[in-house]
Structures are given as C-alpha cells and as structure tokens.
Amino acid sequence: QVRLVVPIAVAFSPGSVPGDLPRPLPFRDAQEMEITVNLRTSVTSHYKMVYRGTTAQEEAALAAATAREADAALRLLQDASIGSLTMYVVPETSSLLPQGISVYVGKHRSALVRAGGSLAALQARLQQVTQLMSFTATSMAAALSDRVPDGQLSPDARRYLKSSLGFEITFSLLNPDPKSHAVDWDIEGAVNCYVKPVLDKLSLVANFSVDSQILYYAVLGVTPRYDKESSSFLLSTHSLPHVINPVEARLGSSAASLYPVLNFLLYVPERSHSPLYIQDKDGAPVSTNAFHSPRWGGIMVYNVEASASPQASLPLHVDVDMARVMEVFLAQLRLVFGLSREELPAEFLLENPGNEGLADWELDHLLWAHTVENIATVSTTLTSLAQLLDKIGNIVIKDDVASEVYRAVASVQSAVAKLGQGHLHSAFQASKEAVTSSERAFFDPSLLHLLYFPDDQKFAIYIPLFLPMAVPILLSLAKIVRETRQRKKEPTKMD
Amino acid sequence: FQDQAEQFFRSGHTNNWAVLVCTSRFWFNYRHVANTLSVYRSVKRLGIPDSHIVLMLADDMACNPRNPKPATVFSHKNMELNVYGDDVEVDYRSYEVTVENFLRVLTGRIPPSTPRSKRLLSDDRSNILIYMTGHGGNGFLKFQDSEEITNVELADAFEQMWQKRRYNELLFIIDTCQGASMYERFYSPNIMALASSQVGEDSLSHQPDLGIGVHLMDRYTFYVLEFLEEIHPASQTNMNDLFQVCPKSLCVSTPGHRTDLFQRDPQNVLITDFFGSVRKVEITTETVSLDRDLAGFEREFPEDELATEPLKYAEQLPVAQIIHQKPKQKDWHPPGGFILGLWALIIMVFFKTYGIKHMKHVF
Numbered sequence: 047q048v049r050l051v052v053p054i055a056v057a058f059s060p061g062s063v064p065g066d067l068p069r070p071l072p073f074r075d076a077q078e079m080e081i082t083v084n085l086r087t088s089v090t091s092h093y094k095m096v097y098r099g100t101t102a103q104e105e106a107a108l109a110a111a112t113a114r115e116a117d118a119a120l121r122l123l124q125d126a127s128i129g130s131l132t133m134y135v136v137p138e139t140s141s142l143l144p145q146g147i148s149v150y151v152g153k154h155r156s157a158l159v160r161a162g163g164s165l166a167a168l169q170a171r172l173q174q175v176t177q178l179m180s181f182t183a184t185s186m187a188a189a190l191s192d193r194v195p196d197g198q199l200s201p202d203a204r205r206y207l208k209s210s211l212g213f214e215i216t217f218s219l220l221n222p223d224p225k226s227h228a229v230d231w232d233i234e235g236a237v238n239c240y241v242k243p244v245l246d247k248l249s250l251v252a253n254f255s256v257d258s259q260i261l262y263y264a265v266l267g268v269t270p271r272y273d274k275e276s277s278s279f280l281l282s283t284h285s286l287p288h289v290i291n292p293v294e295a296r297l298g299s300s301a302a303s304l305y306p307v308l309n310f311l312l313y314v315p316e317r318s319h320s321p322l323y324i325q326d327k328d329g330a331p332v333s334t335n336a337f338h339s340p341r342w343g344g345i346m347v348y349n350v351e352a353s354a355s356p357q358a359s360l361p362l363h364v365d366v367d368m369a370r371v372m373e374v375f376l377a378q379l380r381l382v383f384g385l386s387r388e389e390l391p392a393e394f395l396l397e398n399p400g401n402e403g404l405a406d407w408e409l410d411h412l413l414w415a416h417t418v419e420n421i422a423t424v425s426t427t428l429t430s431l432a433q434l435l436d437k438i439g440n441i442v443i444k445d446d447v448a449s450e451v452y453r454a455v456a457s458v459q460s461a462v463a464k465l466g467q468g469h470l471h472s473a474f475q476a477s478k479e480a481v482t483s484s485e486r487a488f489f490d491p492s493l494l495h496l497l498y499f500p501d502d503q504k505f506a507i508y509i510p511l512f513l514p515m516a517v518p519i520l521l522s523l524a525k526i527v528r529e530t531r532q533r534k535k536e537p538t539k540m541d
Numbered sequence: 542f543q544d545q546a547e548q549f550f551r552s553g554h555t556n557n558w559a560v561l562v563c564t565s566r567f568w569f570n571y572r573h574v575a576n577t578l579s580v581y582r583s584v585k586r587l588g589i590p591d592s593h594i595v596l597m598l599a600d601d602m603a604c605n606p607r608n609p610k611p612a613t614v615f616s617h618k619n620m621e622l623n624v625y626g627d628d629v630e631v632d633y634r635s636y637e638v639t640v641e642n643f644l645r646v647l648t649g650r651i652p653p654s655t656p657r658s659k660r661l662l663s664d665d666r667s668n669i670l671i672y673m674t675g676h677g678g679n680g681f682l683k684f685q686d687s688e689e690i691t692n693v694e695l696a697d698a699f700e701q702m703w704q705k706r707r708y709n710e711l712l713f714i715i716d717t718c719q720g721a722s723m724y725e726r727f728y729s730p731n732i733m734a735l736a737s738s739q740v741g742e743d744s745l746s747h748q749p750d751l752g753i754g755v756h757l758m759d760r761y762t763f764y765v766l767e768f769l770e771e772i773h774p775a776s777q778t779n780m781n782d783l784f785q786v787c788p789k790s791l792c793v794s795t796p797g798h799r800t801d802l803f804q805r806d807p808q809n810v811l812i813t814d815f816f817g818s819v820r821k822v823e824i825t826t827e828t829v830s831l832d833r834d835l836a837g838f839e840r841e842f843p844e845d846e847l848a849t850e851p852l853k854y855a856e857q858l859p860v861a862q863i864i865h866q867k868p869k870q871k872d873w874h875p876p877g878g879f880i881l882g883l884w885a886l887i888i889m890v891f892f893k894t895y896g897i898k899h900m901k902h903v904f
Contacts, residue, residue: 208665240831283824287819287820287821287822288774288775288819290820290822291588291774291818294592304662324824326824332824332825333826334826334828337824338822338825339555339821339822341555342820344825369831369833374825374828376829377828378825380829381823381825386827400832401831403829426704426706430701430704430705433704488705489650490650491645491650491651493650494641494648519886522890522893523886523890525894526890526894
C-alpha cells in the first residue's frame with residue numbers, strides 16, 4: 047500500500063482560462079486514484095495540482111515561434127525537481143502548437159496543452175498527459191509483476207527489465223567472413239559521442255559499464271533464404287529466435303561482473319549471403335534491419351554495399367557508419383528499458399530528446415516504476431526471511447545480518463515516506479539502499495538451513511549414546527535414595 | 542503481429558537454466574555420470590549455453606585408471622557415442638558435489654567469492670531444468686556415499702527459490718531407485734516433476750558393455766534421451782509425450798510424474814520450454830535520431846600518464862611474520878554445566894554405591 051504523490055503545477059496563460067473554474071486562481075486541488083494489483087497490494091496515485099496564472103517571464107517564453115523554443119525557454123523558469131511536472135495551458139487558437147495537435151510534451155518535465163473549452167475537458171486531457179509522463183496502471187502492474195495473478199499479465203509486463211544496481215552493456219561485432227570483409231568500427235569514439243550522454247542520463251537509475259569485442263567466424267544459427275525478386279537474402283521472423291543461441295555461447299558475456307548483461311550485436315553478413323534483410327510478418331524488409339529480445343539486448347544486420355567490380359581485392363575494407371548503428375542500438379536500449387513511444391493518441395506530439403536519448407520525464411517514468419518495484423521486493427524479501435527464521439527456530443543470526451535487516455527496514459520506511467511527500471529522487475535512493483541491504487541479509491551464506499539441526503535430530507543422535515550409560519546410573523541413584531530412606535527410618539525403629 | 546507476439550510469450554519465460562547433478566562417485570557408478578553427461582549434451586544441443594548450465598559431477602570416470610579408453614565416457618554400448626568430448630564444462634567436480642553446495646546453488650546463498658560459472662543466476666522469468674541421478678531411497682538421495690539429502694530439504698530449498706522468485710517454472714527429473722519419493726513433499730507452485738520409479742521400486746540399468754566392464758546407462762534416462770534425439774529447437778512436442786516415455790515393458794520400473802503444482806496444462810508445455818532455449822524476439826521498429834554534428838567529435842587523446850612511482854610487487858605474504866609467529870593461544874573455557882553435572886553424578890553414584898573406603902585407593 048504505497049502512496050505516490052506527484053506535484054503538478056498548471057499554469058494558465060492569458061486567454062486560456064476556462065470559464066467554469068470553481069475558485070479564482072491560484073488554488074490547489076488533489077486527485078487520487080487507486081491502482082489495485084492484487085488483493086493485498088495497491089498503489090494510490092495522488093496528484094497534487096496547483097492551478098495558477100503564468101508569470102510575465104513565462105508569457106514571454108510562450109510567445110516564442112515554435113513549441114520547441116518555448117519549451118527550451120520555459121525550462122529555465124521551472125523548478126524541475128525529479129518527479130514534478132509543469133503544464134502550460136495555451137489558448138485554443140494559439141499557433142504555438144501545430145494544427146491538430148492538442149498536447150506537446152517537451153524534453154524536460156513540462157508540456158503545452160491546448161485549452162479545451164470547459165474545465166472538465168481540460169482536466170481529462172491533463173490527466174492523460176500526467177499519466178503519460180509519470181506512471182500508468184500498466185506500468186505499475188509491470189513493475190509489480192510478481193504480485194499480479196497469473197493470467198492477467200500483459201506482454202508489457204514480461205518485457206519489463208527488473209531494476210538492478212548496475213548493468214553491463216556489451217557491444218559485439220560479428221564477422222563471419224574475415225576473408226572477404228575487413229571490418230573496422232570505431233566503437234570507442236561512438237561510445238564516447240553517442241552512448242555516453244545517454245548512459246550519463248541513465249546513471250541516476252543504475253551504474254553502467256560498457257565493453258566491446260570483435261568475434262570472428264561467428265555465424266548465425268540459421269541459413270537465410272535467397273529471394274529472387276529482390277536478389278537478396280531474407281531472414282524470416284520465425285527463424286529469429288534461433289539466431290541468438292549459437293552466438294550466445296561465444297559472447298563470453300557475464301564473465302566480467304555480476305550485473306545483468308545487455309548485449310548489442312552488429313552482424314556483417316558473409317559475402318555469399320549479402321545483402322541480408324530481416325523480414326517482418328508481412329514479408330517486407332525491416333527498415334532498421336534489427337531485432338531485439340527483452341531482457342537480453344539486440345542484433346542488427348549491417349549490409350556491406352557490394353563492390354562494383356567483382357575483381358576487387360579481397361578482403362574489402364569496411365568502415366562501419368557508427369552513427370546509423372548507434373541510432374538503432376540506442377533505440378533498442380530504450381526498448382529494453384521499456385521506453386517505447388508507440389502507443390500514443392494521435393493528437394500528442396512528443397519532442398525528440400536528441401542526443402541525450404531520453405527525455406527527463408521518461409527518466410522519471412523509470413524512477414517511479416523502479417522505486418515501487420524496489421519497495422515491493424524489499425517487503426517480500428524481509429517477509430520471507432522472517433518466515434524462514436520462524437520455521438527454523440535455531441538458526442543463528444549474525445550481527446551483521448541483523449544490522450542489514452534493520453537498515454533495510456529503516457530505508458524502506460523512509461522511501462515510502464518520501465514518496466508520500468513527492469520527493470522522487472530521495473525516495474529512489476532510499477529504495478535502492480533498502481534493496482541492497484535486504485538482499486545482503488537474505489542471501490547471507492550463513493543462513494543455510496542445512497547447517498542447523500532441528501531439535502528432534504539432536505535427540506535422535508544423543509539418546510542412543512547416553513541412554514545405555516544412564517541406565518546403571520539411574521538405577522544406582524534409585525538404590526541410594528531407597529537406602530537413605532531406610533536409614534532414616536531405622537533410628538526411629540531402634541529406639 | 543500481436544498474436545504472434547502472444548505465441549512467443551505463451552510460456553512467460555525469457556531465459557533457461559539447467560542444473561544437472563550426478564551424486565555418485567567411483568567406477569561402478571559409471572552409468573550415473575554417463576546419464577548426466579548425456580542430458581548435458583542434449584541440453585546444449587537444444588540451445589542452452591554453458592554459462593546457463595550448472596553441471597555437478599564427481600568427474601572421476603574419464604581419467605579413472607580402470608577406464609580402458611581414457612578421456613572418454615560412453616553412453617552406448619559398442620562405444621558409439623562419447624559424451625565426454627572436449628568441451629564439457631564441469632562446474633562442481635569431485636568433492637565439491639555436496640549437499641551443502643547443491644543447496645547453496647539452488648537458494649543463492651553463496652559466498653561472495655564464488656565465480657560466476659558456479660552460480661545459478663536465474664530470475665523470475667527463468668525456466669529451470671533440474672536433473673538428478675544416483676542412488677536413492679525412500680525419501681532421500683545419497684550424495685557421494687557420505688551424506689544424504691532428504692525430500693523435505695529439497696522441498697524447502699524450492700520454496701526458498703520461489704519466495705525470492707528465482708524461477709518462473711521448474712522441471713525436476715530424477716533417475717534413482719524409489720525416485721518418486723523425492724518429489725512427494727514439494728509444495729511450491731510451478732513445479733513439474735518426473736521420476737524413473739515409484740516408491741518401493743528400483744530403477745534398473747540398461748546394458749553393460751563388456752569392453753568397459755560396467756553398465757553404461759540407466760534405462761529411464763536411455764529412453765528419455767532417445768526421445769530427446771528427435772527434438773530440435775523448433776519442435777512443438779509437448780510434455781505429455783515425455784510422460785509416455787519408457788513404459789513398464791521397457792523400463793521394468795514404473796515412471797511417475799507430478800503436475801498438480803504446475804499452472805499450465807502439460808499439453809501446452811513444449812519440451813523446448815525446459816530443455817532448449819528459445820528466445821522471444823521482437824522486430825525493432827523505432828530509431829533514435831542522433832544529431833551527428835552535435836556530438837562532439839573531439840576524440841580526447843589520453844594524456845600521457847603522469848610520472849608515477851615505479852610499480853612494486855605488493856607484499857602479499859608477510860613471510861617473516863608467518864615464520865616467527867607463535868601458535869595462537871586458544872582461550873581456555875571451563876567445562877560446561879552439562880559435562881560438570883554428568884561427571885558429578887557419576888562420581889557421586891560410584892562412591893555411594895561402593896562406599897567411601899575406596900577413595901583412598903584412588904588418591
């Protein structure tokens with residue numbers, strides 16, 4: 047039972063104030079919504095809205111020519127703390143938003159909404175936008191997927207990448223035909239230019255480490271089909287799942303660290319199988335020529351342009367266009383993290399985040415999901431640890447295990463409290479600490495129940511040992527007691 | 542595309558793991574090692590990589606002095622198939638195959654220094670195959686002739702795994718005498734179990750090889766492997782067919798299975814859900830648009846390293862300290878109450894029974 051508070055500021059620019067406001071500006075309002083995951087778990091979202099008019103500086107920013115410039119100017123004027131949102135309502139006739147678009151979501155934490163006439167219509171639109179920019183019922187269900195009753199899981203939930211303290215990203219170049227292609231890729235430069243900005247932004251969520259490798263003579267496990275019409279080779283969708291396994295054995299992934307690994311492979315097809323295209327279910331070649339697997343990573347096929355003359359000396363030198371490759375890989379990275387921009391209403395326009403890879407509100411999206419997931423994980427872990435210790439009463443709990451448990455409890459309580467106040471960043475940090483402590487306590491090597499013998503086993507071992515020895519002792523004791531009693535009686539008799 | 546995605550996601554798992562355990566050692570238990578290695582080969586052939594297989598073997602067959610063909614382990618008479626090969630990766634070998642290590646692998650309570658290949662790093666979307674073979678009895682399984690694991694401990698270990706969501710679905714196969722007793726006590730959800738014989742029955746071995754001199758395989762595993770030979774990564778055979786493998790006429794013992802804890806109908810469970818590793822994939826349709834000019838293309842040349850001190854070999858072994866160290870004084874504890882009381886009782890009874898006059902003979 048967690049309460050998530052989202053502070054939202056709604057600023058009305060002149061000419062956009064709806065006629066049916068309950069109170070004059072500025073005023074506060076709150077909306078609550080309950081998302082039930084199962085019988086005992088529910089997440090309450092509490093939207094703390096502040097309705098006000100725009101300040102003079104904001105109006106000046108909104109007078110910009112395009113929405114993008116307005117967004118950039120407005121960013122400097124907001125208090126953009128993590129988790130909070132600002133909506134600017136522009137008049138219905140405003141030309142800031144293109145025709146047919148009623149909501150523009152910027153790169154940071156603000157959105158421009160076109161006034162809709164009545165307050166109710168505006169509030170409906172505002173709710174849609176807030177849910178998009180923070181969390182929805184499906185994203186919460188995906189985060190808490192192990193509590194959702196089976197059968198109600200959406201495919202989204204199975205794609206969800208569990209939060210972890212760190213991820214290892216491996217870029218691999220697969221060259222099955224080094225005799226024909228001498229492939230050169232400037233991966234270091236590409237990582238520094240394109241990948242690092244994205245990972246820097248994501249560093250709030252987890253630690254990332256990047257490595258790369260080149261594998262020679264690594265073939266796909268599937269033979270592509272030759273298609274006469276397009277004179278190219280095609281890989282159909284249903285053969286894609288079998289591609290990954292033969293390669294995975296050679297990737298050497300997970301040798302370096304204990305963090306989950308995300309693999310991004312670039313495959314340069316053999317000369318005899320060039321050009322190679324991936325077919326989607328309709329039979330058309332996929333524009334990106336790439337596919338990905340949830341929780342694993344992605345593969346992209348890079349076709350080398352056939353050289354003009356067949357007498358060109360082999361091996362051909364190939365310089366990989368890293369920008370094109372990184373566009374696909376970063377998109378796959380986003381998809382693996384669950385940030386998809388597919389299902390949106392038609393009247394929404396999302397700003398392109400550019401080289402940073404993801405918008406601030408998408409980062410918030412991840413943080414909300416991961417914080418809730420961490421809190422749920424900690425409570426499950428500590429509950430099952432308590433049950434284990436109840437069941438096996440004589441397990442010895444070391445001091446450091448006990449202190450980790452206390453720390454986990456304190457951290458999770460602070461995380462829940464901070465969520466209730468709307469401080470997403472500190473709530474996320476507290477939840478990360480709580481998860482680390484609780485995992486360390488639960489997986490401590492000393493808690494193996496095999497090492498502790500239940501009482502009945504102890505009796506079963508010691509009784510056959512001591513009982514035969516105890517029989518003459520007890521009998522003799524009985525004899526002593528009888529004699530003492532007899533002697534006590536005798537003096538009275540002898541009198 | 543949606544319903545194809547549904548089909549891909551039917552089973553709900555995204556990765557596969559296998560834990561293959563052979564609990565016997567010594568030359569006359571050759572067949573158990575051959576069993577485990579044959580299952581290992583099948584599982585690798587169907588796609589599970591070595592990094593996702595935890596193989597626990599005593600591994601004393603291939604280089605045993607009694608092995609007429611060193612460095613081989615055959616699973617078929619006439620030495621047709623060498624299942625040892627040269628790419629077998631044994632994670633726990635010889636004396637490391639203990640009940641404690643097995644339970645540590647399952648529950649994850651491993652010391653932090655354990656290498657990654659010895660860990661079971663499954664998550665809540667992993668399907669795990671656990672195969673155990675060796676000598677067993679009613680309710681227990683013998684580990685390397687020195688210890689036993691009981692069915693209660695095994696069930697508790699699975700419950701610990703479930704609590705931490707370390708598996709999505711689990712398939713437990715056991716090929717020992719009275720194997721069905723090992724799965725009687727399971728109580729965690731999503732577990733399916735198969736055993737080679739019922740309680741009170743013995744599992745028998747298949748065929749001896751006169752050249753090697755021992756039995757090479759157990760019957761149940763032999764027929765399971767024949768069945769698996771027909772499975773390839775894309776096949777749609779389901780679990781009901783696996784339950785029919787090895788009827789009483791071939792196996793002499795009655796194989797059993799348990800599916801009441803399993804959520805899905807065995808009809809819908811593919812063999813490759815557990816024995817193979819078929820990934821769920823999606824076509825990537827989005828791209829991120831990168832601004833090539835914006836990306837600062839200044840490749841920072843690494844500055845030449847500042848002059849550092851010359852590197853020295855770290856003092857890892859303070860040899861001087863070790864050599865001259867005095868043995869550590871063990872703290873002396875007075876004997877505990879139980880021992881004192883016992884001795885007082887014995888002495889008192891002795892002297893009371895036989896009289897005080899004997900004391901002068903003692904002192």
